[in-house]
Amino acid sequence: MSTLVERQQVRARKAATERQGGGMSSAEGWRRRLPLLPALIFTLIVTQVPFLFTIWYSLQNWNLLRPEGNQFVGLGNYVDIFSDSTFRGAALNSVLFTLACVFFAMLLGIIFALLLDRSFAGRGVVRTLLITPFLIMPVASSLLWSISILNPSYGLLNWVIGLVGIPPVDWTSQHPIVSILMALVWQWTPFMMLLVLSGLQAQSKDVLEAAQVDGAGWWRTFISVTLPQLRRYIELGILLGAIYVVNTFDQIYLMTAGGPGTASANLPFYIYQRAFLGFDIGQAAAMGVVVVIATIIVATLALRLIFKSFDVKD
Structure with a gap:
C-alpha cells in the first residue's frame, strides 16, 4: 500500500x-x-x-463618373465580372502567360544551369552575363524588346530573319502574346537558372561518382539522380515565378497596351483599365479580390506540395 x-x-x-x-x-x-x-x-x-x-x-456600385449613384450592391459586381467576356479573356491570358513563361523559363534555366555547372574558361563572365537580364528593371527590358528587338522597321529580330529571306513582321501587333512571352522568358530565365544551379552545386559528388561506377550514362544519371535532387528547387522556382508572373503589368502596358483591342490584356492590366480609364472602382475592386483569392489558393496548394517534398527523407 x-x-x-x-x-x-x-x-x-x-x-x-x-x-x-x-x-x-x-x-x-x-x-x-x-x-x-x-x-x-x-x-x-x-x-x-x-x-x-x-x-x-x-460590394459597392461606385463609378467616379457617377458619384451620386454609389450604392451597396452586394455580390452584384462579382456576377457582372464573371459574365464579362473581356474579363474571362484576360483571365485566360493570365493563365497562358504564367504557364508558358514559367515552363520555358524553367526549361532554359535547367539547360543553362547544367552548362554553368561544368568548369570552363570564362565561366564567371558567362554567369554574370546570363544573370544580367534579371537585374534589369521591367520597364527598361520592355522598352528594349519593343524598340530595339521587335520594332518592325529596325528591330534586331527582323534583321536576323531578313538574312534568310523572311519579310519583316510587326511582332507586337500581329503576335502580341508571343512578343510579351519572349520578354518575360528572357527576364525570368536567369532566376530559374540560379535556383537550379544552387541545387546542382548542393548535390553530393559521391552519389554522382557511384552512378558512374555503376555504368550509368549522363542521361540516366540526370534522370535518376540529378533530377530528383533538383525537385525542391524546381518546385520553389515554379511557385515564386507563378506568383510574380501572374501580376505582370509593365511588359503589357509598354509593349502592346493590351492590344490589339484586349487580345493581350491580362487581369492586372484589365483591372487598371477599369479603375483608371473606366473609373469603375466597384468592379475593379471585385476583380482585384478574385485575383488575390485565386493567387492565395494556388500558392497554398503549391506550398503544401513543397513542404511534403521536404518531409520526405532522402
Missing part, C-alpha cells in the same frame, strides 16, 4: 514539474516573439487593412 502511494506521489510531482516546464517554455517563447510584434502589427496594417477596404469597395 505504501509503495502504491509513493508511486502516485512521484507521478504527481513529475506532472507538476512538466507543467511548470511547459509554462516556462511558453513564457520564453512569448519573450522571444515580443520584439517581432511591432513588425507583425505593421505588416497587418499595411496589407490587410487595404484588402478589407478593397472587399468593401467590391
Whole structure:
C-alpha cells in the first residue's frame, strides 16, 4: 500500500514539474516573439487593412463618373465580372502567360544551369552575363524588346530573319502574346537558372561518382539522380515565378497596351483599365479580390506540395 502511494506521489510531482516546464517554455517563447510584434502589427496594417477596404469597395456600385449613384450592391459586381467576356479573356491570358513563361523559363534555366555547372574558361563572365537580364528593371527590358528587338522597321529580330529571306513582321501587333512571352522568358530565365544551379552545386559528388561506377550514362544519371535532387528547387522556382508572373503589368502596358483591342490584356492590366480609364472602382475592386483569392489558393496548394517534398527523407 505504501509503495502504491509513493508511486502516485512521484507521478504527481513529475506532472507538476512538466507543467511548470511547459509554462516556462511558453513564457520564453512569448519573450522571444515580443520584439517581432511591432513588425507583425505593421505588416497587418499595411496589407490587410487595404484588402478589407478593397472587399468593401467590391460590394459597392461606385463609378467616379457617377458619384451620386454609389450604392451597396452586394455580390452584384462579382456576377457582372464573371459574365464579362473581356474579363474571362484576360483571365485566360493570365493563365497562358504564367504557364508558358514559367515552363520555358524553367526549361532554359535547367539547360543553362547544367552548362554553368561544368568548369570552363570564362565561366564567371558567362554567369554574370546570363544573370544580367534579371537585374534589369521591367520597364527598361520592355522598352528594349519593343524598340530595339521587335520594332518592325529596325528591330534586331527582323534583321536576323531578313538574312534568310523572311519579310519583316510587326511582332507586337500581329503576335502580341508571343512578343510579351519572349520578354518575360528572357527576364525570368536567369532566376530559374540560379535556383537550379544552387541545387546542382548542393548535390553530393559521391552519389554522382557511384552512378558512374555503376555504368550509368549522363542521361540516366540526370534522370535518376540529378533530377530528383533538383525537385525542391524546381518546385520553389515554379511557385515564386507563378506568383510574380501572374501580376505582370509593365511588359503589357509598354509593349502592346493590351492590344490589339484586349487580345493581350491580362487581369492586372484589365483591372487598371477599369479603375483608371473606366473609373469603375466597384468592379475593379471585385476583380482585384478574385485575383488575390485565386493567387492565395494556388500558392497554398503549391506550398503544401513543397513542404511534403521536404518531409520526405532522402
